[in-house]
Amino acid sequence: MQHVEAPEVLLRGLSGVQEECVRVHELCLESRPNLGVLPSEVCVLCDLAQPTPYWTIRHVGGSMIGAAAEQISIVVRTVVESKASSNVLRYIYTTG
Known part of the structure; x- marks a missing residue:
């Protein structure tokens, strides 16, 4: 647990804000790279x-x-939210 605490303390010092609970459900679909090095x-x-x-839809381009x-x-890479x-x-399930 000590390995997690050190970066947490550093990040809290950098951001200057109180600890906040984040609960996110995420589903990612990835395509193979067609034109670039990285997939979209x-x-x-x-x-x-x-x-x-x-809900938020985030597209991260190649x-x-x-x-x-x-x-x-x-x-x-382009990002559109x-x-x-x-x-x-x-x-999403209907479009495949």
């Missing part, structure tokens, strides 16, 4: 810590490709 992902998250849980991507030493209604799981 679609994640469906539900924040269970809220009085009325709400890595940037092309001449510009070869000139930088980091991986750049959208709020969704409670029937989002039925939608």
Whole structure:
């Protein structure tokens, strides 16, 4: 347990906020990489810590490709987040 406590203390000192309970239900779907090095992902998250849980869909795209991507030493990926209604799981299962 001491290995977990040290980073926790450091993170709490960096953020300057009190400890907060986070309860998230997450379902991730990952595709194989087509154009880039990294696969793209679609994640469906539900924040269970809220009085009325709400859903979020997060799409993390594949890595940037092309001449510009070869000139930088980091991986750049697009991230798009959208709020969704409670029937989002039925939608995800239906679309496959």
